[in-house]
Structures are given as C-alpha cells and as structure tokens.
Amino acid sequence: MAKKQRIKNEDPSINFRLSPEMKKWVINEAISKNVTVSNYLRNHLEKFIDGTLYSEVNKWDEYLPFHKSIEFLQLITFVFSKRKNSKCESTIQQLEQYIKTIKQMDNEDLPQEIISGFDTVLVELIKVKNNDLTNISFKFCGDTFHTPDFKYDLLEDYLLNKVEPMENYNV
Structure with missing residues (x-):
C-alpha cells in the first residue's frame, strides 16, 4: 500500500x-x-x-460457527419452505449455493443425524440441478408434513434447543 x-x-x-x-x-x-x-x-x-x-x-x-452463517440460514429456510411447496422454484445458482453449503457440513460440529438428513437433500439437489428445472418437485420433504424423508423435527429441536446463544461465543 x-x-x-x-x-x-x-x-x-x-x-x-x-x-x-x-x-x-x-x-x-x-x-x-x-x-x-x-x-x-x-x-x-x-x-x-x-x-x-x-x-x-x-x-x-x-469465528462464527457454521450453523450461524448466512448460508446455513438460507439453506434452513429453503428446506423448511419445501414443507409447504415441494416444487422446485430455485435458480441454478441457488441450488449450487445450497449444494456447496451442505458439502461444508461434514467438517462442522453438527449432529451426525442432521448431516445425514442433509445428505438426502444433497442427492436430490444434484439430481434436480442436472435436469430441466420445470415441473420438478423435491421428494425429500415427502408427500405430507407427517411423512418426510428429511427429519424436520430433529433439525427443529437442534436449532431451538441445542444451539448456544451468540453471547456464549468469545468473539
């Protein structure tokens, strides 16, 4: 300089x-x-x-943990939005960002059962990304709220009860 x-x-x-x-x-x-x-x-x-x-x-x-990043928040929002509407309305760029975020999870301090659930989402995102995006629905969210392949209740419990508040981080 x-x-x-x-x-x-x-x-x-x-x-x-x-x-x-x-x-x-x-x-x-x-x-x-x-x-x-x-x-x-x-x-x-x-x-x-x-x-x-x-x-x-x-x-x-x-210094922020992965699960407090904007990318993780966007992914969580995307996954929970599929409970109401399983149709793919994402752009290729959004799908690529979700894929990239999920691939980062293996190195993070997240429970294995949550990472496994996101592996299901990852496989489906890659399939959808590599096909024509018109008239495609995601299957990981299941036909109904009660029978999804993705375990929403585990993720919800983790986010609401297991993630420490920001004031507990020495940043």
Missing part, C-alpha cells in the same frame, strides 16, 4: 451534518483511539473506499 500523504491545512475539506448523538459517538470513538475527529473520520472514509473497512467489520465472521 502506498505511503499516506500528510494532510495540509490548504487541502480541500468537506462539511456535513450529524445528529447530536452521532457527533457525541464519533468524538468518543476518536478520543478512545487517541486521534483527532478529522483523522478518525478520514481513516474510516479511506478504509470504506478501499474496501478494508468492510473486511474489518466482518472479521468476526471467521
């Missing part, structure tokens, strides 16, 4: 308004970092523009 140039008093400036609460927060943040308000805001703006601010903000994502 190029060496930062020192800001001079004759350099252009930009003024903008903040709410009193935001101004107080910015001042407190600058004080806690032992920098001026201008330096604090300028550094954040530079990091926002070059993309590093976003990566710093989401750095804690790498």
Whole structure:
C-alpha cells in the first residue's frame, strides 16, 4: 500500500451534518483511539473506499460457527419452505449455493443425524440441478408434513434447543 500523504491545512475539506448523538459517538470513538475527529473520520472514509473497512467489520465472521452463517440460514429456510411447496422454484445458482453449503457440513460440529438428513437433500439437489428445472418437485420433504424423508423435527429441536446463544461465543 502506498505511503499516506500528510494532510495540509490548504487541502480541500468537506462539511456535513450529524445528529447530536452521532457527533457525541464519533468524538468518543476518536478520543478512545487517541486521534483527532478529522483523522478518525478520514481513516474510516479511506478504509470504506478501499474496501478494508468492510473486511474489518466482518472479521468476526471467521469465528462464527457454521450453523450461524448466512448460508446455513438460507439453506434452513429453503428446506423448511419445501414443507409447504415441494416444487422446485430455485435458480441454478441457488441450488449450487445450497449444494456447496451442505458439502461444508461434514467438517462442522453438527449432529451426525442432521448431516445425514442433509445428505438426502444433497442427492436430490444434484439430481434436480442436472435436469430441466420445470415441473420438478423435491421428494425429500415427502408427500405430507407427517411423512418426510428429511427429519424436520430433529433439525427443529437442534436449532431451538441445542444451539448456544451468540453471547456464549468469545468473539
């Protein structure tokens, strides 16, 4: 990265308004970092523009367990939505993302019975993805809510009763 140039008093400036609460927060943040308000805001703006601010903000994502990821949440939503409508309404890209997410489960700290259930979903997703997507229904969800091949009750119990709240993670 190029060496930062020192800001001079004759350099252009930009003024903008903040709410009193935001101004107080910015001042407190600058004080806690032992920098001026201008330096604090300028550094954040530079990091926002070059993309590093976003990566710093989401750095804690790498410490999150798999079952708290957006991809896992999307997969769970997809699987539970098939209880009401087994017809394939997903795009190829969505199916590929679900497949990728399920393949990550083998290395995660999920109960084996849940991983096995997702193996059934995986096989079916691959079959559907490799065929014409029109008029195709998923079979893992079963003909009725009461007889699915996928064990919804196991997943539901795991998510509601076994997953630790976020405050238990040291991130």
